[in-house]
Amino acid sequence: MNRNRSMELYMKEHxxxxxxxxxxxxxxxxxxxxxxxxLSLEQxxxxxxxxxxxxxxxxxxxxxxxxxxxxxxxxxHMKWILIIWVLGMSVIGLPLILIxxxxxxxxxxxxxxxxxxxxxxKGLLFALVSIAPQNLIVIPALWxxxxxxxxxxxxxxxxxxMVRNGMFYEPFMRYAGTILLxxxxxxxxxxxxxSVSPIMMxxxxxxxxxxxx
Numbered sequence: 001m002n003r004n005r006s007m008e009l010y011m012k013e014h015x016x017x018x019x020x021x022x023x024x025x026x027x028x029x030x031x032x033x034x035x036x037x038x039l040s041l042e043q044x045x046x047x048x049x050x051x052x053x054x055x056x057x058x059x060x061x062x063x064x065x066x067x068x069x070x071x072x073x074x075x076x077h078m079k080w081i082l083i084i085w086v087l088g089m090s091v092i093g094l095p096l097i098l099i100x101x102x103x104x105x106x107x108x109x110x111x112x113x114x115x116x117x118x119x120x121x122k123g124l125l126f127a128l129v130s131i132a133p134q135n136l137i138v139i140p141a142l143w144x145x146x147x148x149x150x151x152x153x154x155x156x157x158x159x160x161x162m163v164r165n166g167m168f169y170e171p172f173m174r175y176a177g178t179i180l181l182x183x184x185x186x187x188x189x190x191x192x193x194x195s196v197s198p199i200m201m202x203x204x205x206x207x208x209x210x211x212x213x
Contacts, residue, residue, distance in 0.1 A: 017147045024098050025143070028105020035106070036113035047114065058198065058205045066194045074190035077138065078183055080104075081145045085179045088149025091156050097146050104142060108135060122207050129200035137189045141182045148178045 039047070084100060087093030111131055115123035152175045 014147055014151055017150055018143065021098070021101055021143055021146050021150070024101045025105040025139070028102040028107075029109035030105075031102075032106035032109025032111075033113040036110045036117060039114075044118070048118065051118075055205050055208055058201050069198070070190050070194035073193045074187055077186040077190060080142065081179055081182055081186070084142070084145050084149050085175075088152045088175065089156075091153045094150055094153045097149050101142065101146050104139070108139075119208055122204070126201070126204045126208060129204055130197060133200075134189045134193050134197065137185060141185055141189075145179060145182050148175055 080100070084097055087097050087100075108131065112124075112127045115127045117123070119126065152171060155171055
């Protein structure tokens with residue numbers, strides 16, 4: 001009962017932040033989609049060559065090293081949330097958290113839009129197996145970390161006296177705990193990217209590799 005009440009109180013206090021961060025992310029997705037459609041012919045050809053090399057690597061099993069792929073993926077995810085963590089504690093870094101969320105949206109919007117624009121339904125299929133699965137976890141995790149970081153920054157600003165008196169241990173531990181749990185969750189995502197995603201991409205890649213230069 002107390003847990004449900006605490007959750008209701010938490011959502012009441014942070015719902016506006018979740019909506020705000022979500023809007024920032026979706027704005028990034030739209031911006032990334034527009035960027036993909038505004039590429040010049042030379043830029044599209046350059047990206048196409050890069051994608052062709054990537055498809056060849058996937059088909060040849062270059063992503064088969066699970067350990068290396070896991071470390072790279074996990075390292076990338078952890079850098080992202082640790083930057084958010086540090087920015088949340090710095091207070092002045094709050095706008096940068098929103099910029100990171102916007103950039104994440106841009107990356108996803110651009111990637112999916114470009115694949116669909118160049119490969120039609122085959123590109124959509126590749127996006128569904130290579131981008132969508134992990135981001136179903138990564139995006140909510142970053143969303144929660146961002147809101148928690150923003151809320152912690154606001155707490156520091158509103159309670160400067162408590163901070164001076166060292167009375168911010170409990171909110172800081174909640175903040176650090178959220179980041180830690182997100183890191184553990186993203187470790188599972190990284191393992192999925194290292195062990196399952198390459199197999200799924202290898203199934204789809206033969207349909208696209210003939211369409212690249």
